[in-house]
């Protein structure tokens with residue numbers, strides 16, 4: 001049952017604290033420039049950097065992209081492969097295994113490489129390296145093979161950024177296991193320490209100041225005239241990254257705040273005149289920085305209890321939707337089996353019946369691991385923010401690798417539902433796995449789950465967006481009604497009244 005559905009964050013319209021320029025402690029990849037001219041909309045867009053250090057591990061890969069996957073070829077590569085002499089080994093493979101699609105989807109998806117009996121790419125050598133690359137060089141690879149797992153994206157303001165598909169095990173390790181890749185808060189201080197507290201404060205202040213600077217008369221006039229909030233993705237992203245790293249809140253609480261922000265942003269976009277959008281957005285960001293700093297919603301959140309049966313029910317629903325494809329992925333089937341066993345599933349049991357074992361696994365095995373490695377799921381969420389260009393969605397910009405697409409920016413609330421659905425499913429599956437592995441539950445299990453889950457869902461745009469529809473079908477549409485789904489049953493920081501102000 002919706003619990004916080006009527007919560008409207010009591011945001012003070014005029015913040016009682018001055019947003020004066022502060023030394024920006026934000027150590028994001030793209031720092032705010034000292035140059036006033038550079039401090040216009042999205043000039044300070046933080047971008048991920050981990051793609052630069054990615055290296056394929058080839059034959060050592062435990063779930064190779066050359067296996068059990070739809071291997072697509074672009075038109076130019078297809079034509080090039082037709083020129084390989086048929087008497088050569090590669091030529092014979094081309095003739096037997098490279099087939100044009102009866103109805104090509106696009107220039108980028110023109111043909112397919114048929115897998116061999118082992119469900120592997122037939123070009124793989126015995127040592128599991130790519131035969132095309134070994135013989136003809138990297139330039140002979142198709143666009144997909146050349147770039148995977150990198151994703152080139154272009155923001156609404158034309159800025160290019162490269163992120164990674166988590167369906168690659170090595171990319172998952174790179175993104176999840178290192179603390180704070182391309183993010184805002186550094187240092188080993190605990191969330192409750194004075195220095196960390198000051199860092200959080202300063203980070204929020206820097207975000208509000210950056211937006212204030214972008215709004216300053218005489219700066220960014222052209223951007224203001226466009227009246228497009230999407231041009232301020234940099235400022236919004238900066239706020240989201242700071243919030244998602246704010247360990248004074250549990251991850252579920254942080255996601256709840258992101259959801260209320262997305263709801264307010266949708267209202268703003270729906271109801272403001274174009275000329276007012278940027279001004280309203282500046283107020284919204286400033287208000288939310290204040291709200292997060294002061295912990296305004298914590299007392300209300302403290303009244304909400306986690307709803308494990310809802311979390312289990314949603315996850316089982318998602319798994320059912322993907323089961324047809326899961327049959328091709330033993331790795332994902334394994335984690336599903338571990339999840340079901342870990343929560344004591346037997347045919348015919350309802351989510352309510354499974355909840356006690358789930359709660360025990362969460363308390364005894366999941367929470368200790370996540371508390372010991374708090375960056376892992378933070379990294380998952382910040383990566384999701386980059387990857388989906390949250391809160392506007394990739395439709396608000398373009399995908400550089402396949403040509404820029406000019407689509408309408410997404411509805412921030414819908415984008416949030418999709419983000420929340422996948423996060424809750426991943427966390428729920430992890431709790432079940434924790435129950436299965438007990439004290440042996442470790443970060444490797446988190447990587448295995450995130451990678452195999454991503455391989456199941458991330459490459460199917462229709463499923464990715466339809467997942468958010470699962471919530472709508474249960475009338476869970478805004479952050480308020482989603483609170484019980486988002487919040488953890490164990491490991492939430494204790495409420496310390498006034499400590500965050």
Ligand code: SF4
Nearest residue numbers: 056057061065168170
């Ligand atoms: S999945 Fe990643 S690490 Fe594995 S073979 Fe493909 S690119 Fe390399």
